[in-house]
Amino acid sequence: MIQIRNLKKTFGSLTVLNDVNIDIKRGEVISIIGPSGTGKSTFLRCLNLLEEPTSGSIIIDGEELLSDQKVDAPRLRRKMGMVFQSFNLFDHLSVLENVCIGPIKLLGKSKIEAAQRGLKLLKMVGMKEKARSMPAELSGGQKQRAAIARCLSMNPEIILFDEPTSALDPTMVSEVLSVIRALAKQGMTMVIVTHEMSFARNVSTRVLYMDQGVIYEQGTPEEIFDNPQRERTRVFVNRIRDFHYVVQSEDYDLYALEAEFQQFCNKYFLSEQTVQHAVTLAEEMLQHIPLGHGDVHLYYRYSEKNGTLDMEILMPTSTGPVIEKMPPEVKAKIYSFCTTVEEYEDVDVRDGVHVNRICLELHNTQLK
Ligand code: ADP
Numbered sequence: 136m137i138q139i140r141n142l143k144k145t146f147g148s149l150t151v152l153n154d155v156n157i158d159i160k161r162g163e164v165i166s167i168i169g170p171s172g173t174g175k176s177t178f179l180r181c182l183n184l185l186e187e188p189t190s191g192s193i194i195i196d197g198e199e200l201l202s203d204q205k206v207d208a209p210r211l212r213r214k215m216g217m218v219f220q221s222f223n224l225f226d227h228l229s230v231l232e233n234v235c236i237g238p239i240k241l242l243g244k245s246k247i248e249a250a251q252r253g254l255k256l257l258k259m260v261g262m263k264e265k266a267r268s269m270p271a272e273l274s275g276g277q278k279q280r281a282a283i284a285r286c287l288s289m290n291p292e293i294i295l296f297d298e299p300t301s302a303l304d305p306t307m308v309s310e311v312l313s314v315i316r317a318l319a320k321q322g323m324t325m326v327i328v329t330h331e332m333s334f335a336r337n338v339s340t341r342v343l344y345m346d347q348g349v350i351y352e353q354g355t356p357e358e359i360f361d362n363p364q365r366e367r368t369r370v371f372v373n374r375i376r377d378f379h380y381v382v383q384s385e386d387y388d389l390y391a392l393e394a395e396f397q398q399f400c401n402k403y404f405l406s407e408q409t410v411q412h413a414v415t416l417a418e419e420m421l422q423h424i425p426l427g428h429g430d431v432h433l434y435y436r437y438s439e440k441n442g443t444l445d446m447e448i449l450m451p452t453s454t455g456p457v458i459e460k461m462p463p464e465v466k467a468k469i470y471s472f473c474t475t476v477e478e479y480e481d482v483d484v485r486d487g488v489h490v491n492r493i494c495l496e497l498h499n500t501q502l503k
């Protein structure tokens with residue numbers, strides 16, 4: 136769908152992108168990770184010509200975006216939608232007007248047509264009730280979901296996301312990630328710059344690690360996160376630490392799990408309370424997950440960068456959704472110990488098997 140060749144961008148004497156080459160196929164979900172200041176935003180901005188590349192070529196559906204004079208650049212650019220960290224909604228327009236203005240002004244749609252489709256899109260991102268609200272009345276997560284609906288209103292063939300959750304309160308990250316995940320399921324082609332590593336791992340078909348203006352390494356999520364080949368990638372992804380435990384039956388060894396996990400936590404100066412919460416959740420949730428139908432994988436991930444502890448449980452789909460069926464006191468603990476709680480059906484990237492996945496991010500009470 137898009138071919139990028141020898142893309143370069145300099146600002147004065149500063150080379151920000153140095154020979155970027157990549158092909159993007161229809162339906163791909165590509166995450167871009169890497170240290171800040173390495174040109175990730177500049178890359179997205181060059182891709183849709185918000186910045187003019189210094190040299191190189193960008194070919195969309197066989198048409199060269201940069202050199203050929205006869206090409207209708209605005210039409211080609213319209214194939215790409217962009218979602219920014221800072222939402223960029225029009226503050227003086229209502230949510231629905233924000234979603235309608237593009238189709239009316241640029242696609243020549245009637246007001247009625249634009250509003251009908253706009254409401255559909257707002258419903259899709261869970262924002263139909265807020266159609267008449269002004270952006271100032273919305274939470275950060277709602278603003279970003281409105282921005283995604285606005286982007287969709289232009290019928291883009293690909294959406295570029297530049298750290299869509301970085302400006303959000305931790306409690307609102309998951310509502311935005313869920314919308315992006317739903318788009319991925321519908322087959323939307325997307326390029327997502329993100330610091331949310333577990334999201335990048337779960338949602339992407341391909342991960343690009345960018346460093347110092349080049350795509351330093353790329354691969355499947357497993358290749359990049361579990362088995363990076365090059366030094367700088369390894370250093371970057373290993374800042375996120377993993378603890379993995381497999382529960383095969385009801386007779387699993389809770390004491391061994393606890394002891395191993397305690398060791399893991401001691402290494403990262405997690406507070407006694409966080410450790411207690413994490414162990415309690417594992418123990419109590421495992422009591423209400425049908426065991427013996429296949430392995431249940433328990434992951435804890437600690438991110439040095441964010442200082443957060445994530446807990447992930449993968450189980451066979453035959454269990455169906457389990458959190459809803461848990462007793463109220465267990466549910467109460469889950470929601471009081473965690474800032475985000477998600478459960479959804481997914482494909483396990485390691486073996487392509489369908490799984491039911493629970494993702495929790497624990498409140499962090501870190502000691503330093
Ligand atoms: P990232 O998104 O990976 O954090 P950016 O693409 O935002 O990185 O920036 C890469 C480098 O380019 C940084 O050193 C930044 O200061 C520089 N840069 C970005 N935009 C401009 C600009 N408009 N003018 C000058 N320098 C810029």
Ligand code: MG
Nearest residue numbers: 175176177298
């Ligand atoms: Mg950036």
